[in-house]
Amino acid sequence: MNAVINDVIDRRLSVAPMLDWTDRHCRFFHRLISDQVLLYTEMITTGALLNGDQEKLLGFSPSEEPVAIQLGGSNLDDLATCAKMAEDMGYSEVNLNVGCPSDRVQKGRFGACLMKEPDLVADCFAAMQKAVKIPVTIKSRIGVDDDDSFDSFERFVDTVSSAGCQTFVVHARKALLKGLSPKQNRSVPPLKYEYAYDIKSKNPNLNVVLNGGIETVEQAVEQLNHVDGVMVGRAFWNAPWLIRDMHNAMAMGEQKLTRDEVLLAYVDYCQHMVKQGLSLHWLIRPILGLYHGFPGNKKWKSHLVTEAPRRKDDVTVIKEARDWVTYAG
Numbered sequence: 001m002n003a004v005i006n007d008v009i010d011r012r013l014s015v016a017p018m019l020d021w022t023d024r025h026c027r028f029f030h031r032l033i034s035d036q037v038l039l040y041t042e043m044i045t046t047g048a049l050l051n052g053d054q055e056k057l058l059g060f061s062p063s064e065e066p067v068a069i070q071l072g073g074s075n076l077d078d079l080a081t082c083a084k085m086a087e088d089m090g091y092s093e094v095n096l097n098v099g100c101p102s103d104r105v106q107k108g109r110f111g112a113c114l115m116k117e118p119d120l121v122a123d124c125f126a127a128m129q130k131a132v133k134i135p136v137t138i139k140s141r142i143g144v145d146d147d148d149s150f151d152s153f154e155r156f157v158d159t160v161s162s163a164g165c166q167t168f169v170v171h172a173r174k175a176l177l178k179g180l181s182p183k184q185n186r187s188v189p190p191l192k193y194e195y196a197y198d199i200k201s202k203n204p205n206l207n208v209v210l211n212g213g214i215e216t217v218e219q220a221v222e223q224l225n226h227v228d229g230v231m232v233g234r235a236f237w238n239a240p241w242l243i244r245d246m247h248n249a250m251a252m253g254e255q256k257l258t259r260d261e262v263l264l265a266y267v268d269y270c271q272h273m274v275k276q277g278l279s280l281h282w283l284i285r286p287i288l289g290l291y292h293g294f295p296g297n298k299k300w301k302s303h304l305v306t307e308a309p310r311r312k313d314d315v316t317v318i319k320e321a322r323d324w325v326t327y328a329g
């Protein structure tokens with residue numbers, strides 16, 4: 001393994017990797033809200049990266065940094081090659097997906113089914129970490145199917161950490177590999193935060209980041225009494241300003257932009273992107289929840305979703321939508 005790994009990443013708060021959601025536009029928007037929150041790409045499979053449009057899959061704007069890339073795969077050479085490509089592109093961390101339960105992913109022998117093969121995950125980690133100086137981390141479940149005891153999860157963590165892995169992001173529910181859709185697998189199996197807490201208390205040297213079901217500032221801050229960080233997915237998508245509220249509650253530093261200034265900066269970004277041929281209809285998705293909870297929120301959203309597909313390159317749609325919201329600040 002490389003002797004020097006540059007791991008100075010603040011992992012107190014991160015936005016979860018979400019396929020089709022946390023693309024570069026979403027990350028650009030989130031970065032306007034917090035200059036500290038750690039951002040993750042959607043899962044990118046090694047197959048897609050090695051055979052597909054690398055610029056499209058890896059490209060991101062420097063203003064999004066720090067960004068962690070999440071890879072899906074289990075072939076050691078492919079993972080090492082992709083990790084190196086990501087490092088060369090400027091990513092700050094490489095994360096391996098050991099949590100996705102979809103059929104497609106299972107067929108490829110990666111994602112959550114790898115929880116049954118801790119030795120292979122350790123080898124994947126070692127192959128990637130040997131190839132790069134940026135930290136390689138693991139995002140896992142706490143078990144799969146009937147293999148869901150704490151002992152089994154601990155064995156998984158021990159095996160992978162013995163290969164040198166220092167950071168585990170734990171989606172604290174097991175995955176059922178048969179019978180549940182990926183969506184159901186994010187809500188049906190119960191959350192067991194104590195698995196993550198116990199791993200941290202038994203291994204104080206590891207970074208343990210807790211994920212799953214965190215929806216409020218209070219919940220997020222409370223977790224920091226037990227683990228090193230929290231990762232939030234759906235709640236940030238539904239109400240992205242929650243990123244700022246958690247950022248502030250965790251004293252992660254003063255932020256310059258107000259909510260409306262964030263929006264204006266994103267409108268400028270959209271202007272730039274539509275000139276490059278992107279459709280506004282895609283670009284508005286991350287901002288739909290920006291005025292969550294304020295009067296006019298429904299009209300804001302419906303204006304965006306009806307007008308943006310019709311006026312694909314007209315960013316004034318966003319400003320018109322803003323006029324529906326009663327909010328000063």
Ligand SMILES: Cc1cc2nc3c(=O)[nH]c(=O)nc-3n(C[C@H](O)[C@H](O)[C@H](O)COP(=O)(O)O)c2cc1C
Pocket residue numbers: 016017018019020021042043070097099100139171186211212213214231232233234235
């Ligand atoms: C639309 C969607 C796509 C997701 N895609 C990924 C993914 O690419 N990689 C991954 O590790 N997890 C993925 N997840 C799972 C989230 O990262 C996270 O573990 C899960 O939503 C639980 O966190 P939450 O309760 O805060 O949303 C996805 C979740 C959603 C809702």
